[in-house]
Amino acid sequence: MSNLDRQAVPSLCGGRGFVVAEPVRELLSPRRVQLGESTEVRRLLPNLGRRMIGAWAFVDQYGPDDIADEPGMQVPPHPHMGLQTVSWLHEGEVLHRDSTGSLQTIRPRELGLMTSGRAISHSEESPKSHARFLHGAQLWVALPDEHRHIDPKFEHHADLPTVTAPGLDAIVILGELDGTASPGSAYTPIVGADITLASGAEASLPLVPDFEYGVLSMSGEVHVDGVPVLPGSLLYLGCGRTELPLRAASDAEIMLLGGEPFAEELVMWWNFIGRNQDEITQAREDWMSGSRFGEVKGYDGDRLDAPELPPVPLKPRGRVR
Structure with missing residues (x-):
């Protein structure tokens, strides 16, 4: 999925100097962004x-969006470099095309x-005949x-591997959880991990203290x-944990995201991740x-133009503002 902001601003990311080295509970609220004509996302x-x-x-x-009478997701061809995109759905379908010839x-x-590597372009769209609801995440x-x-x-x-406990089912999307590894390249x-909890369930997930x-x-x-974490919000937990206690006040679905703190400082602008201006x-x-990023064939429409670069220099910095 693309960052469709027409006034794209640089995100100065990375570097371990700002990693919280102990457990915290930092609740993050989303910023609402319009993606095309009919899809609003919570960033x-x-x-x-x-x-x-x-x-x-x-x-x-x-x-979840009711797109029964709408075109649904319509993201024209756009480029990426220096990153991987993870498309994850709870409801609906997304048709992916890219410049390597993939159609899925x-x-x-x-x-x-x-995996964009040095350069790729792709498009994402709801099929013309699609399910009523669209619900998911792009990472x-x-x-x-x-x-x-x-x-x-x-x-x-x-087919992805799972980790189970009473009242809990976890699908390992990427990397490893409790000794169970995803087949996706990391x-x-x-x-x-995508975790489904039954109402009233109490469970504890094993974590890696260095993540x-x-x-x-x-x-x-x-x-x-x-x-309490409600839909559309993200709780940052820091490092230093060996387990994560969970209690479901209702049937619930969450995503666990984690990893070793990223050592390098980055510049993220529009759909690119680099190291300098x-x-x-x-x-x-x-x-x-029209060079380097290839062509997405079969998409019915124009590709996205890149926004103008900001007038200030893009500098790689740490993980927090």
């Missing part, structure tokens, strides 16, 4: 004061994982320096380490000139 990362959780650098949550319909609880993972220039690729994993120590974590609420009400400027020029 949780980057957030005021909190830019990343591990390598997770961008989190949009959307729906992504359905609920299936992993659509696109980006920053690629570390040694992998950010690799060849682009797309992966689709329909380039930094990371975890992403930092956050919990994104998708539906229902769940108390995370005693904090020159890389971002060159990427924009390459997209606008």
Whole structure:
């Protein structure tokens, strides 16, 4: 999914100097962003004061939206570099096309994982004949320096491993949870899991003390380490935890996001993650000139133009504002 803000501003991310090295409970509220004509998303990362959780650098949550009489998601071809996109649905379908020739319909609880590497472009749209509701999340993972220039690729994993406990089912989307690993390609120590809790369930998830974590609420009400987290909000948890207590006040669905704090400082602007101004400027020029990022074939419509670069220099800095 693209960042469609026409006044794109740089996000100065990364660096371990601002990692919270102890458990915290920092509740983040979303910023509402219009995506195309009919999809509104709740942007949780980057957030005021909190830019990343591990390598997770961008989190949009959307729906459930009634799109029975609407076109649904319509995101024209746009570029990416230096990151992975994770498409995750609870309801609906998204048709993915990209410049490597991939064409794939992504359905609920299936992993659509696109590694941009040095450069890729893609589009995302609800199929013409689609389900009534659309509900999901789009996330980006920053690629570390040694992998950010690799060849682009797309992966689709329909069957993902699970971790279960009484009243809890967790699908391992990316990385590893409780010794269970996702088949998706990961380039930094990371975890992403989709967790379903039955009303009244109480459980404790094992965590890695060196990771930092956050919990994104998708539906229902769940108390995370005693904090009620409602849909469309994200609770940042810091580091230093060996377990995470959960209690469901209703049937609930959450996403656990975590990973080793990302050591490198980054510049994230529009749909690019780089390390300095020159890389971002060159990427924009390459997209606008039609080079490097390839062509998305089969999309019925024009591709997105990049916004103008801001008048101030883009500088890589730490993880918080």
